[in-house]
Amino acid sequence: xxxxxxxxxxxxxxxxxxxxxxxxxKLYEAAVTLIAEKGFSAxxxxxxxxxxxxxxxxxxxxxKSKTELFEELLRHGVGLLTESLRSAAEExxxxxxxxxxxxxxxxxxxxxxxxxxPAFTQLYVAELWRTNRAWQSTLLVLRQEAVAVVEEVLRExxxxxxxxxxxxxxxxxxxxxxxxxxxxxxxxxxxxxxTIDDVHSxxxxxxxxxxxGR
Amino acid sequence: xxxxxxxxxxxxxxxxxxxxxxxxxKLYEAAVTLIAEKGFSAxxxxxxxxxxxxxxxxxxxxxKSKTELFEELLRHGVGLLTESLRSAAEExxxxxxxxxxxxxxxxxxxxxxxxxxPAFTQLYVAELWRTNRAWQSTLLVLRQEAVAVVEEVLRExxxxxxxxxxxxxxxxxxxxxxxxxxxxxxxxxxxxxxTIDDVHSxxxxxxxxxxxGR
DNA sequence: TTTTTTGCACTGACCAGTCAGTTCAAAAAA
DNA sequence: TTTTTTGAACTGACTGGTCAGTGCAAAAAA
Numbered sequence: 001x002x003x004x005x006x007x008x009x010x011x012x013x014x015x016x017x018x019x020x021x022x023x024x025x026k027l028y029e030a031a032v033t034l035i036a037e038k039g040f041s042a043x044x045x046x047x048x049x050x051x052x053x054x055x056x057x058x059x060x061x062x063x064k065s066k067t068e069l070f071e072e073l074l075r076h077g078v079g080l081l082t083e084s085l086r087s088a089a090e091e092x093x094x095x096x097x098x099x100x101x102x103x104x105x106x107x108x109x110x111x112x113x114x115x116x117x118p119a120f121t122q123l124y125v126a127e128l129w130r131t132n133r134a135w136q137s138t139l140l141v142l143r144q145e146a147v148a149v150v151e152e153v154l155r156e157x158x159x160x161x162x163x164x165x166x167x168x169x170x171x172x173x174x175x176x177x178x179x180x181x182x183x184x185x186x187x188x189x190x191x192x193x194x195t196i197d198d199v200h201s202x203x204x205x206x207x208x209x210x211x212x213g214r
Numbered sequence: 215x216x217x218x219x220x221x222x223x224x225x226x227x228x229x230x231x232x233x234x235x236x237x238x239x240k241l242y243e244a245a246v247t248l249i250a251e252k253g254f255s256a257x258x259x260x261x262x263x264x265x266x267x268x269x270x271x272x273x274x275x276x277x278k279s280k281t282e283l284f285e286e287l288l289r290h291g292v293g294l295l296t297e298s299l300r301s302a303a304e305e306x307x308x309x310x311x312x313x314x315x316x317x318x319x320x321x322x323x324x325x326x327x328x329x330x331x332p333a334f335t336q337l338y339v340a341e342l343w344r345t346n347r348a349w350q351s352t353l354l355v356l357r358q359e360a361v362a363v364v365e366e367v368l369r370e371x372x373x374x375x376x377x378x379x380x381x382x383x384x385x386x387x388x389x390x391x392x393x394x395x396x397x398x399x400x401x402x403x404x405x406x407x408x409t410i411d412d413v414h415s416x417x418x419x420x421x422x423x424x425x426x427g428r
Numbered sequence: 429t430t431t432t433t434t435g436c437a438c439t440g441a442c443c444a445g446t447c448a449g450t451t452c453a454a455a456a457a458a
Numbered sequence: 459t460t461t462t463t464t465g466a467a468c469t470g471a472c473t474g475g476t477c478a479g480t481g482c483a484a485a486a487a488a
Contacts, residue, residue, distance in 0.1 A: 036344070037344060038346070045478065046477075056479090061432070065479080103426075122344065127340070129336045130251060133251075133252065167425050168416045174397045175393040182388055182391055182392020183385055183392055191385075194385070201382070209422070211378055211381050237468090260444090268468080271470065275468065
């Protein structure tokens with residue numbers, strides 16, 4: 001993830017932070033930026049170890065292979081994203097918000113995530129549609145988990161009449177995800193001076209149908 | 215030292231091409247699918263040559279390096295996309311359509327392009343936000359050319375009152391591009407049985423603000 | 429004590445790029 | 459016409475370098 005502060009996996013592994021976990025975390029952080037910049041194959045294990053401030057042997061003590069390190073990195077990152085989307089949706093629900101407001105909150109949650117972990121997002125987008133890669137099946141499952149959260153909210157919105165019955169749940173979910181992803185990456189890469197609120201309002205307008213029409 | 219005419223080969227299209235151009239075309243086609251599947255670094259020049267049915271030396275006879283082959287491939291592909299978007303916008307203009315209709319036509323043109331060159335699209339998305347790569351500056355220029363076409367139509371739409379003055383041209387353009395890109399790649403990868411019209415209507419609904427609201 | 433990390437030498441597979449040599453159709457000469 | 463020459467295009471074996479992964483003894487941390 002980002003070099004700012006360590007990210008802990010909460011959930012499956014409820015034990016306190018062991019030394020091993022700290023080392024793994026350093027390796028994730030080193031790997032994610034390098035792979036985002038250069039791609040998986042162009043990133044060497046020696047580089048990852050060096051940036052993490054760790055010996056090469058340590059990489060292989062903690063992970064079976066370079067590929068496994070990367071797969072666990074993907075799991076780790078997508079897990080955080082899914083959790084973040086889900087809690088945004090739930091919090092809106094608790095405040096009795098509409099489903100459109102929930103979608104809006106999820107857009108913001110997505111932007112916050114991308115702002116915090118830009119390298120991970122880059123890497124995710126770069127790998128998502130690749131075929132015939134070792135981690136393809138892992139990614140497929142992870143993608144589904146994340147998109148399913150959006151689809152669920154859309155479904156509820158149609159059910160309670162907030163959203164048009166004409167919409168195609170799956171395609172609309174994909175389009176919304178794409179909108180957020182690409183707008184956010186463009187923001188990071190090409191207009192970093194903009195605030196998250198600028199980006200959020202632009203996307204909110206599109207979601208609420210206030211760009212064209214009426 | 216008499217300059218001899220290059221050998222001419224008549225291609226499927228009515229234009230004549232040199233033998234060299236035909237070879238380059240074969241190399242582009244071989245490279246684009248391999249790189250889309252595995253990424254630039256994981257794709258070997260031997261593989262590209264083999265798939266193109268050409269010796270490795272021929273790759274280096276036609277291109278200075280593996281990187282140059284890739285850069286020219288990017289130029290080639292983005293050129294096709296930009297041209298396609300521009301002509302969709304112009305055709306709508308000739309038929310006196312509204313700017314929203316022009317945007318709609320561009321969405322369809324984008325989908326047709328992605329349907330025709332899915333591998334190129336994958337590769338473009340995977341490389342677009344990478345930093346510190348040799349072809350980064352090339353890609354930046356190419357991206358700008360493509361997005362500028364969308365921005366121009368949005369600007370016209372705001373000017374003539376069709377589109378809300380609240381919108382942020384740049385961010386909205388990025389969001390629209392992302393919407394099309396991601397929905398189309400998802401369609402290709404995960405729901406290939408859907409028709410282009412399905413995808414187009416889903417995106418059209420979002421553009422026209424008929425998903426949520428009223 | 430046990431677990432984890434270090435440092436470093438080593439291997440074998442893999443790969444970008446090179447280069448001396450080959451092919452062959454068109455041009456020039458006979 | 460037939461023969462010879464030319465040179466762009468192509469070939470594929472080869473080279474020098476890189477890198478994932480291994481092995482292990484010793485040190486540090488827990």
